[in-house]
Amino acid sequence: MxxxxxxxxxxxxxxxxxxxxxxxxxxxxxxxxxxxxxxxxxxxxxxxxxxxxxxxxxxxxxxxxxxxxxxxxxxxxxxxxxxxxxxxxxxxxxxxxxxxxxxxxxxxxxxxxxxxxxxxxxxxxxxxxxxxxxxxxxxxxxxxxxxxxxxxxxxxxxxxxxxxxxxxxxxxxxxxxxxxxxxxxxxxxxxxxxxxxxxxxxxxxxxxxxxxxxxxxxxxxxxxxxxxxxxxxxxxxxxxxxxxxxxxxxxxxxxxxxxxxxxxxxxxxxxxxxxxxxxxxxxxxxxxxxxxxxxxxxxxxxxxxxxxxxxxxxxxxxxxxxxxSRISPIIVRDIINLLHRDHVATRRKANILLGWLVTCVFLILALYAVMIVVPIYYASDDRREMIATILAVFGGFLMILCAAAAPICLIVGFVCGHTEQRALQQFVVELRTFLSGLPNNDGLAAQRNVNPHSSRDLITVDSPQFNLRHPSTEESEPLLMNV
Structure with a gap:
């Protein structure tokens, strides 16, 4: 013992x-x-x-x-x-x-x-x-x-x-x-x-x-x-x-x-x-x-x-x-492609939020103008007070919603969205730099005296639920996207 x-x-x-x-x-x-x-x-x-x-x-x-x-x-x-x-x-x-x-x-x-x-x-x-x-x-x-x-x-x-x-x-x-x-x-x-x-x-x-x-x-x-x-x-x-x-x-x-x-x-x-x-x-x-x-x-x-x-x-x-490193260049390229796809999706979501920001600002200005102009237009109408009340309640409520949504869209769409995009870009830059200097894996595999894709790393199973093996590095090499 x-x-x-x-x-x-x-x-x-x-x-x-x-x-x-x-x-x-x-x-x-x-x-x-x-x-x-x-x-x-x-x-x-x-x-x-x-x-x-x-x-x-x-x-x-x-x-x-x-x-x-x-x-x-x-x-x-x-x-x-x-x-x-x-x-x-x-x-x-x-x-x-x-x-x-x-x-x-x-x-x-x-x-x-x-x-x-x-x-x-x-x-x-x-x-x-x-x-x-x-x-x-x-x-x-x-x-x-x-x-x-x-x-x-x-x-x-x-x-x-x-x-x-x-x-x-x-x-x-x-x-x-x-x-x-x-x-x-x-x-x-x-x-x-x-x-x-x-x-x-x-x-x-x-x-x-x-x-x-x-x-x-x-x-x-x-x-x-x-x-x-x-x-x-x-x-x-x-x-x-x-x-x-x-x-x-x-x-x-x-x-x-x-x-x-x-x-x-x-x-x-x-x-x-x-x-x-x-x-x-x-x-x-x-x-x-x-x-x-x-x-x-x-x-x-x-x-x-x-x-x-x-x-x-x-x-x-x-x-x-x-x-x-022992990691396959194909896996590194796959990861770069994955990050590129995430970058595109993040940019699309950020642009949608910025679009909502513009919409909220436009609605606030439009509602403000309506709340001023409409009561003046109906100044001599007996329904003036009722119309003014309806505008104040519903128009004010919509303005509050837009005023609350606008900064959220600005912060999440511009600040957080652009921060995430730049972080993804930085990871892509790091991985592409790493990939450019990556030596042949065979030399590293030889140092441990095993095949780089031996059964130790690739345990083949028929049922996908087990997920017991490494990602295959023998698939066809994907197109490396430019970022």
């Missing part, structure tokens, strides 16, 4: 702790704090911990095992991110993403929480400085994902942040709700550009094909799928899922894997095991702890270890070169 300092137990959970919105919030958050306090975790990262009283309660409950903690403040409502640690936190920081929601999408809320990534540098007795990141990327909302560009830009910023930390010689762990399936560009950026390892996939890749075969033959179903395929969200076994008890146990829609614990695999830090946690009901209830399940990974920590295997992350000195 390894000593405590030679193993690192990490838990990541989206708590679903929105005030006034999340059902049974206070009861569930207290149950989460109680459950965490009864386990021997070394690091716990939580997302959607929006209410400070919930954070204070969990902090007090886990203080014996996790005496160090950081709560990250951002936006009008807070980031909802927190990190708890057994070992001393010697510094912390927060990066607010450049693109994270739109102000008129009030019920989405992402714009008002200042989405970003919190990090804490932890002094570990065996491996030295360990920087732990936690984030909650933008959600999709609905069947049409209008925020894919935002999520890609967030992943690009996060990937570069992880590279910078690794280049400083730190051990790196990145956790959170990434709202991204393993076929997404976001996942590719984190794995192939930030050189992070998916701890759950690393420990389950050898059994995935067999699990898939059993699933297709209806030999596994229901709760078994959670652990066989790492399902963390929208599981029919989750009491808060929209699918709960609405399908047969062998329905192919089993949920998605959206929550991850990534890490920089080094001779000093390697993953021993990883599993989906917090899948049971809260004691004496029929409700789950959250609408997400947790991810729990255990790592081996070795001091002064020698290099091992072919899957070790690149050396720190290699990461100082910005174009040192």
């Amino acid at each position: 390894q000593s405590d300092a030679q193993q690192l137990s990490v838990l990541s959970l989206n708590c679903w702790g929105l005030k006034f919105v999340s059902k049974q919030r206070q009861f569930r958050l207290r149950a989460i704090g109680d459950a965490v306090s009864q386990q021997e975790y070394d690091i716990v990262t939580l997302q959607e911990l929006w209410v400070s009283q919930d954070y204070e309660y969990i902090k007090s409950r886990v203080a014996d095992n996790l005496p160090y903690s950081k709560y990250f403040y951002s936006g009008a409502l807070g980031s909802g991110l927190a990190i708890f640690s057994r070992y001393p936190i010697i510094s912390s920081s927060y990066l607010r993403y450049s693109l994270a929601g739109r102000p008129l999408k009030i019920f989405h809320g992402d714009f008002y929480v200042g989405k970003g990534c919190g990090s804490a540098c932890i002094e570990h007795p065996t491996i030295g400085i360990l920087e732990v990141f936690t984030t909650h990327l933008h959600a999709g909302y609905g069947k049409i994902d209008e925020y894919e560009g935002h999520r890609v830009s967030e992943s690009w910023e996060l990937a570069n942040l992880l590279r910078t930390s690794a280049a400083q010689g730190r051990q790196v762990i990145a956790t959170g709700d990434f709202n991204s399936i393993p076929t997404s560009y976001n996942y590719a950026l984190l794995k192939d550009h930030a050189f992070m390892t998916d701890s759950w996939l690393e420990t389950h890749e050898s059994s995935l094909e067999e699990s898939m075969r059993q699933f297709q033959q209806n030999q596994i179903h229901g709760r078994d799928c959670i652990h066989h395929f790492g399902i963390t969200c929208d599981s029919p076994e989750n009491s808060w899922s929209k699918h709960f008890l609405k399908q047969q146990a062998r329905d192919k829609n089993i949920g998605d894997r959206l929550d991850y614990i990534f890490y920089r695999r080094t001779p000093e830090l390697s993953c021993i095991s990883s599993n989906v946690a917090f899948t049971d009901f809260i004691a004496n209830t029929h409700m789950c702890y959250s609408d997400h399940f947790a991810v729990h990974s255990i790592f081996s920590c070795q001091s002064n270890a020698s290099a091992m295997g072919n899957n070790i992350a690149p050396q720190c000195s290699q990461l100082t070169r910005p174009t040192f």
Whole structure:
């Protein structure tokens, strides 16, 4: 048995702790704090911990095992991110993403929480400085994902942040709700550009094909799928899922894997095991702890270890070169095209709002003129007072509406709209600059002695619901749009 300092137990959970919105919030958050306090975790990262009283309660409950903690403040409502640690936190920081929601999408809320990534540098007795990141990327909302560009830009910023930390010689762990399936560009950026390892996939890749075969033959179903395929969200076994008890146990829609614990695999830090946690009901209830399940990974920590295997992350000195990357140029071009489409859509929405601004100003002037001219025109008419009253009531009401709408259209259409457009342009410029200096991927693949599109990165499955593989880089190359 390894000593405590030679193993690192990490838990990541989206708590679903929105005030006034999340059902049974206070009861569930207290149950989460109680459950965490009864386990021997070394690091716990939580997302959607929006209410400070919930954070204070969990902090007090886990203080014996996790005496160090950081709560990250951002936006009008807070980031909802927190990190708890057994070992001393010697510094912390927060990066607010450049693109994270739109102000008129009030019920989405992402714009008002200042989405970003919190990090804490932890002094570990065996491996030295360990920087732990936690984030909650933008959600999709609905069947049409209008925020894919935002999520890609967030992943690009996060990937570069992880590279910078690794280049400083730190051990790196990145956790959170990434709202991204393993076929997404976001996942590719984190794995192939930030050189992070998916701890759950690393420990389950050898059994995935067999699990898939059993699933297709209806030999596994229901709760078994959670652990066989790492399902963390929208599981029919989750009491808060929209699918709960609405399908047969062998329905192919089993949920998605959206929550991850990534890490920089080094001779000093390697993953021993990883599993989906917090899948049971809260004691004496029929409700789950959250609408997400947790991810729990255990790592081996070795001091002064020698290099091992072919899957070790690149050396720190290699990461100082910005174009040192495994990501495919085709994926980079796809991302540029995606951001270009978002730029066009954003400009169109901004122009519509500016058009409404002009309309509101015109209506205000027109109504003002009518309210002056009409009473004068009917000065000798017996209905003058009635007409003046009607104009004052209805005309005044319309003027108030237009006067209220005009500044909103100005701020959201011009200020926020142009800010989003320029942010998208900046990301396109960065990616095109990166693409122009991107070396041939084959050389980097050879350094880890595997094919750049090996089964480790491309786990082929027939059922699209699983989304267990990387985005294919063998598709035809798309036209690179000019921005």
